[in-house]
Amino acid sequence: MPETDLPLLIETAKEAGALALTYWKKAPEAWDKGDGAGPVSEADLAVNALLEERLRGARPDYGWLSEESTDDPARLEARSTFIVDPIDGTRAFLAHDGGFAHALAVVRDGAVVAGVVHLPVHDLTYSASIDGPACLNGEPLRPGAQEVLSGATVLTSKLSDNPSFWRHGQPDYQRHFRSSLAWRLCLVAEGRFDATISLRPAWEWDIAAASLIAQRAGLLATDRNGRALRFNRSPPQSSGLVVANPVLHEKFIENLAFWPD
The missing domain is CATH 3.40.190.80 (D-Maltodextrin-Binding Protein; domain 2)
Structure with a gap:
């Protein structure tokens, strides 16, 4: 994995967030995908286009898998692949709820080696690489220690x-x-x-x-x-x-x- 994969994901996720906010609360055109797949909007497609342009432009040899792109079987032969959700939580986005995110990952040989989840409304950027800590806005994360199901x-x-x-x-x-x-x-x-x-x-x-x-x-x-x-x-x-x-x-x-x- 190039050392710049995680910074590339972070930079691109924030750029995606800025674009998404130009559509948020602006009544973007939206429609249902059918077959229980839920809604999609013009904002999802615009963010998807931006992600593909930035990420594939920087790593043209990587495969591509996105919720909003036609699946290309060529990704299965790629050693490294981008896996992205342009807007995760489209229902929230369309309901003017800030709990939507941009999720970007690099997968190598079946395992995630870099990942970013960015929530632009809340200014939250979660990130991790395969050999580094999990962070929120640059600070390490610490999960809870609950050990029983009751009350969890x-x-x-x-x-x-x-x-x-x-x-x-x-x-x-x-x-x-x-x-x-x-x-x-x-x-x-x-x-x-x-x-x-x-x-x-x-x-x-x-x-x-x-x-x-x-x-x-x-x-x-x-x-x-x-x-x-x-x-x-x-x-x-x-x-x-x-x-x-x-x-x-x-x-x-x-x-x-x-x-x-």
Whole structure:
């Protein structure tokens, strides 16, 4: 990985944030993608174009995977690949909620080696490289130390209330929600919440950058069966997500029903 990959991601994420803010609260054109994929707006596409121009212009030999680009199978042959979500939390963006993020990652040989999650409204930039600390605006992150499911603060969706997902009944944790899945991981890395789980398939562009940030903060980030996350796959999804400190993570994995691939 070039030494400049992380600075490149940070610089480009902030540029993306400045562009997104020119559309925020300005009633950008938006439409539904269909098939349960949720909304997209002209702002998503403009940010995507900017990211591709800046990142691929700087690293033309890298592959490209973005939520808002047609998937090019050539990425599967690239040793290094950009995986990006131009606006993670488009619903929040369109609702004038500042909890949307730009998530940018570099993946090499299936593992994330640099990641940035930037929230322009809140002026928050989470970042990490494979050989460095996880940081928020340049300061190291420190996650929480909760070790039991009961009373844990967990970022998830109402889907986790389904008893069929749990071996021994749903734990009595406190459920919270944020529209941006990438930000959820970062909030756990920051210690503001104890865990985040996703009990549906997770798209790589939602979790790639933030999974490295979580791991470099000292958390475990796996699929819902406890298996290591791998990226730049086809299709680009993981079997859910569990992110927590090692002790709490084990408690989740012990209680979650196995999800066959």
